[in-house]
Amino acid sequence: MAGLSLAYYLSQSPLRNRSILILDSELKNRNDRTWCFWEPDGGSATYTSAFDSILFRKWKTVSFHGTTYxxxxxMGDYQYKMLRGIDFYxxxxxxxxxxxxxxxxxxxINRIKDTPQGGxxxxxxxxxxxxxxxxxxFALKLDQSENHNLLQHFKGWVITAExxxxxxxxxxxxxFRVAQHGDCRFMYILPFDEKTALVEFTLFNDQLLTDAEYEAELLQYIDHFLDTGGYKICETEYGVIPMSxxxxxxxHAEHIIRIGTSGGFTKPSTGYTFxxxxxxxxxxxxxxxxxGKPNRRSSWFAGRFKLYDSIFLNVLEKHRHNADDIFxxxxxxxxHRVFTFLDEDTRFIDELRLFATMPFLPFVYAFFDVLRRKAIG
Structure with missing residues (x-):
């Protein structure tokens, strides 16, 4: 996704006549994944509007089922959008x-190396x-003790109900109407129509499950909360995203630039990447x-969102508060403020208002623990 997106933007830029080679071990000729994201509606959509014509679905509202709500x-001016991999490719x-x-x-790819002549x-x-x-x-090692290394892993079925x-x-x-078992566990449903949807079981922790365990949760949820009248499984989706x-x-080198998850483009606290x-x-x-240089510019103050992500991951990793209640x-x-916050587009005053809705002590403990771990590291 990152490589093809980059090539697309290069093709729309003054650099379109430069020689570009795209290397991939896969042909990308099947629907191997689904991306979802939110962005402002209409003409204010400035980031991914290039792909609006191939969106599979988009919605003006989303539903949430938590502990007390x-x-x-x-979503305010935002829309929630779904893009199928095969349509994007x-x-x-x-x-x-x-x-x-x-x-x-x-x-x-066998090897990538920086040289004085180029990549x-x-x-x-x-x-x-x-x-x-x-x-x-490039794959993250996820082995540094001063950091927080969780996984977002999921298995879903596209089902057609009777x-x-x-x-x-x-x-x-x-x-969140699924057993938490000390983790953050929830179901995620993307409806295609009244009878067809992607139903996905998702976890935030550091231990993958067996196929049987994912499927048992899916079966139990569908049986208890969806009046399908019977259904058939049309597609299966599985994935693991680092939350680190x-x-x-x-x-990291003069002629080599990492992009996508390997470049830190995945939001650590949510797993959203697209x-x-x-x-x-x-x-x-x-x-x-x-x-002539590809370096992105970022202000030092924008770095505060990395601290926010670390604090949130610390709360999850140390089980400082029930995840279902936090969300x-x-x-x-x-x-709608939370969507702007997760896009890292909020003002500091808006962030303080959001923090005021969080359980106070767990996040204070997490804040100081993050500082301690970074100092030791």
Whole structure:
């Protein structure tokens, strides 16, 4: 996703006539994933509006079911959007095929190295040299004790029910009516129509489950809370996303730039990646076109969101407060403010108002623990 998005933005920029090679070990010719994100409605959508024409679904409201609140959330000017992988791949490939200087090659990356002459890549034992290499293959080690390293892992089924049982105008962002077992566990429902939806079981912790355990939770939830009248499973989706505040070096070498999750584009406290990736890549292309350098610029004050993420991960990792209650407070008492906050677009005064709705002592303890761990590290 990151590599194709970058190539797309380059193709729409003054750099469109530069020679670009896209290396990928997969053909990307099947629907292997789904991305969801929120952004402002209409003409104010500035980050991913390029893909509005291929959205599979979009909604003006979302539903939430927590400990003390159940119902719709006011998203303000935001819309919640769903994009299927296969539609994204086909759209971008079609656009890139219009440019003869952009080439695709299916190959496995063997090595990436910075050299005085440029970024050096070996793929399927063939060498390549470029002014810049944009790398989305680097994997975080997730082994530094001063950091917080959780996982967001999920398994979902696209099911077709015999009876209409889904509200097609309102996806279920989080439904905490599942046993928590000391973790953060919830169901996530994306309705395609009244009878078809993606029903997904999601966890935030550091231990993956067996297939049987994921499926048992899905079966139990569908049987207890969805009046399907019987259903069939049409597709299965599984994924693991790092929720880590481990430092990533986006510009770790002169000619190699890490992008996507490997570049730190995943929001550590939520696992959402798509919209942040679009925002960051647009900044990279803008700087590359204007200055010849791809480095993104960021103010020191914007770094406060990394601290917020670390504090939140600390609360989850140390089980300082029940996760279902935390999320209930955040979403039920902040509504559209929480979406702006998670996009890192809030003013500091708005952040203080959001923090006032959180359980005080658990987050204070987490704050000082984060400072201690960073100091020791």
């Amino acid at each position: 159940a119902g719709a959330l006011d 086909a759209f971008v490939r079609n656009e890139l095929n219009k440019h003869p200087t952009i080439e695709f090659q299916q190959a496995t 050096f890549v070996i793929a399927d034992d063939e060498p390549y040299l470029a002014d810049y290499v944009f790398d989305s293959t 009876k209409p049982c889904f509200n097609q105008n309102q996806p279920e962002l989080m439904d 505040d481990e430092s990533t070096e986006e510009n 919209q942040r990736t679009q925002r960051y890549l647009q900044a990279i292309v803008k700087n590359l076109a204007e200055t 209930t407070r955040v979403y039920a008492e902040n509504h």
